Amino acid sequence: MKKFYSNKLAIFFFTLPALLVFSVMVFYPITQVFVKSFYDWNGLGSGTFIGFENYVKLFKDTVFKLSNKNALIFSLFITIFQITLATVFSLVVSDKRTKGRNILRVSYFIPVVLSVTVVCQLWLAILNSDSGLLNQLFKAVGLDYQQNWLSDRNHAIYVIAFVNAWQWMGYQFALMMAGIKAIPNDYYEAAKIDGASSFMAHRKVTIPLLKETYKICLTISLTGGVKAFTEMFIMTKGGPGNATHTLTYLMYKAAFREFRYGYGMASASILVLQCIAIILIINWLFRDKEKKEGK
Amino acid sequence: MSNRKKISFGKAVFALFCWFYAAISIYPVIWLLFYSFKNNSEIFVTNPFGIPTTLHVENYAKAWSQYNVPMYFLNSLIVSVATVVLTIAFALLFSYATSRMRFKGRFIMTIYLSLGMFIPVQAILIPVAKTVNSLGLDTTRWGLILVYTAINLSFATLVYYGSLKGLPVELEEAACIDGANIVTCFLKIIVPLVKPATATLVIYIFLNAWNEFILANVLVVKDELKTLPLGILFLQGAFTTDWGAMGATMVIASLPTILLYVIFSKKVEDAMTIGGAVKG
Known part of the structure; x- marks a missing residue:
């Protein structure tokens, strides 16, 4: 048996394909992000080493500041929107007495399986200022609320965030459904015997036990702002002006539109660091509470 | 009795809200399906929201x-x-x-x-x-x-x-x-x-x-x-x-x-x- 499992040739051929593809297409590129962020590089040749200059420029860039502000707005908007709704809906739908549970479940989840491109085009059609669904709806009910939804500097980012939140709410909903399913029924029986109402039972039993699920949901939605790109790319082109730029959009534009690859790489490395920071902070917050409860 | 009424009223509001959001979640997709069978005048003027009156299958053919x-x-x-x-x-x-x-x-x-x-x-x-x-x-x-x-x-x-x-x-x-x-x-x-x-x-x-x-x-x-x-x-x-x-x-x-x-x-x-x- 030992010989069977230490067949050198088999080990080599079993691990090689995965290691090779991963190294070439993920690991090497990510090292390049950090290395080339210290270079002045137009994408051709190997560029010249300029130390931290790209980072210095980036931190002085007003678009970078705006991108961070947008990431914050975007993240907070989708986090609050998705987590609140997903919590309510998952509690209602997982209750076996709710009528039409399956219709609700499918309705919430359908947008998740659509392509982001389709979702963006669909919402462009809905938000279209001349003949979009939303303005037509306002007209039909006689409300004077028609407007050009994506052309307002201050509001466009919220509209974009809404489209993202609309598509992915069902994802967080499904995560919570899975979390609730894993809670043993005995807990509720015990709460019921103690005379708790279903609201109290959820507050004291379900929600605390969904801690791991909330951790995942928060990680996904809070890093969502930093990583947001497709909605901006398709719906607003980062505009009006620079109003809906995010870090990813800034990076994309620097590299593929302006051919400032080094600058783009610096943005990309900040993007990675921000994502890691968010993950670490969330893990730290959730771990700390565990310890306190232990005391 | 009044307490029970209050609870069932709260539940009804909750249920209503759940169905309301379900509509927001699914209707855009249905609307897309509808307008994929309509011609422009129906989409923009005569019937923007509802079921297509005649199925314009030629949209798909096109x-x-x-x-x-x-x-x-x-x-x-x-x-x-x-x-x-x-x-x-x-x-x-x-x-x-x-x-x-x-x-x-x-x-x-x-x-x-x-x-x-x-x-x-x-x-x-x-x-x-x-x-x-x-x-x-x-x-x-x-x-x-x-x-x-x-x-x-x-x-x-x-x-x-x-x-x-x-x-x-x-x-x-x-x-x-x-x-x-x-x-x-x-x-x-x-x-x-x-x-x-x-x-x-x-x-x-x-x-x-x-x-x-x-x-x-x-x-x-x-x-x-x-x-x-x-x-x-x-x-x-x-x-x-x-x-x-x-x-x-x-x-x-x-x-x-x-x-x-x-x-x-x-x-x-x-x-x-x-x-x-x-x-x-």
Whole structure:
């Protein structure tokens, strides 16, 4: 048996394909992000080493500041929107007495399986200022609320965030459904015997036990702002002006539109660091509470 | 009595709210389906919200014959299926080696491959495009397929590793005593045993590959290699005014994933959420 499992040739051929593809297409590129962020590089040749200059420029860039502000707005908007709704809906739908549970479940989840491109085009059609669904709806009910939804500097980012939140709410909903399913029924029986109402039972039993699920949901939605790109790319082109730029959009534009690859790489490395920071902070917050409860 | 009334009133409001949001969630999709069968005057003026009065099937005919939809569809299908096959094969082979076989460095290898979970695809967009270009893969479908495989590997190996660790080794031992070699043992025993994990991964990887946009947007440089998400974007730019046929195009693009969900709904939800849970 030992010989069977230490067949050198088999080990080599079993691990090689995965290691090779991963190294070439993920690991090497990510090292390049950090290395080339210290270079002045137009994408051709190997560029010249300029130390931290790209980072210095980036931190002085007003678009970078705006991108961070947008990431914050975007993240907070989708986090609050998705987590609140997903919590309510998952509690209602997982209750076996709710009528039409399956219709609700499918309705919430359908947008998740659509392509982001389709979702963006669909919402462009809905938000279209001349003949979009939303303005037509306002007209039909006689409300004077028609407007050009994506052309307002201050509001466009919220509209974009809404489209993202609309598509992915069902994802967080499904995560919570899975979390609730894993809670043993005995807990509720015990709460019921103690005379708790279903609201109290959820507050004291379900929600605390969904801690791991909330951790995942928060990680996904809070890093969502930093990583947001497709909605901006398709719906607003980062505009009006620079109003809906995010870090990813800034990076994309620097590299593929302006051919400032080094600058783009610096943005990309900040993007990675921000994502890691968010993950670490969330893990730290959730771990700390565990310890306190232990005391 | 009054207390009970209060509770049932609260419940009714809650239920109403749930159905109200369900409508917001699903109606845009239904609206898309509706207008894909309408002509412009019906979409804009006579009947923007409701069921189409006459089914303008020619929208679909037009999308199919004039908008290159079959080409985009075929590209998406080839790329998605190839990504699924390669990822599954590479991940299962790798996880089998690291979970069963004995050699130095298998722990480091496992950690190394799982690093991918922490790297957002947005971050490697620029260098990946450069790499694919310098390998000469940007004019073939392989560029996209190999990159998709690479970004799915970390998750897939993790799922297989967990599933293999939960399997008893006795079956393999018996096979070994019977004189089977490691390849036969892998194909005849392991592959059938991990079927549930494979089903989950197939759904997860297929959906992600079918809908992927960010990487495709920079990795596909030839028109005839464009996948559906890119095709839709291109068509929207070229045929802004023809809403009906554009709607038909989007319905065709969404049909495979929606059908997959409608047929295997629980399985799809599970597959997608396992993906999120491991990634978080």
